[in-house]
Amino acid sequence: MTRNGIFHVGGALAVVAGLLATSSPRARAEEGPRVIVITAKRFEFSPKEITLKKGETVKLQLKSEDVTHGFFLRPLGIDTDIPAGQTAEVTVTPQEVGRYRAICDHFCGAGHGGMKMTIVVEEATGSAGGK
Numbered sequence: 001m002t003r004n005g006i007f008h009v010g011g012a013l014a015v016v017a018g019l020l021a022t023s024s025p026r027a028r029a030e031e032g033p034r035v036i037v038i039t040a041k042r043f044e045f046s047p048k049e050i051t052l053k054k055g056e057t058v059k060l061q062l063k064s065e066d067v068t069h070g071f072f073l074r075p076l077g078i079d080t081d082i083p084a085g086q087t088a089e090v091t092v093t094p095q096e097v098g099r100y101r102a103i104c105d106h107f108c109g110a111g112h113g114g115m116k117m118t119i120v121v122e123e124a125t126g127s128a129g130g131k
């Protein structure tokens, strides 16, 4: 029992030490922009809607699961390609509240024209009043 207890404590310490050892870049990342992963594949983005906060910088990680797609959202200044099977990163700091429609602007097949998603930008105050 006692030895088990000691073993577990030791294990926990090892885990903590491991976390500390590997956390310096990661801790910095947590202070950096929030990361949102968006998957692109014929012919949809997933999730179909994300919510950002006005003035909050976020990093969008755009992953293509098949062919090359685009990600275009002019009001937020986003216009990037997502190379086939790869991940593109876009950092954005929305300045206007609203609902925006991001589209795929790199022709990817028959359903290309319907490939889009919504980006909602809310007030940063967190006031969830109204709808």
Ligand SMILES: [Cu+2]
Binding pocket: 069, 070, 104, 105, 106, 107, 108, 109, 112, 113, 115
């Ligand atoms: Cu497309």
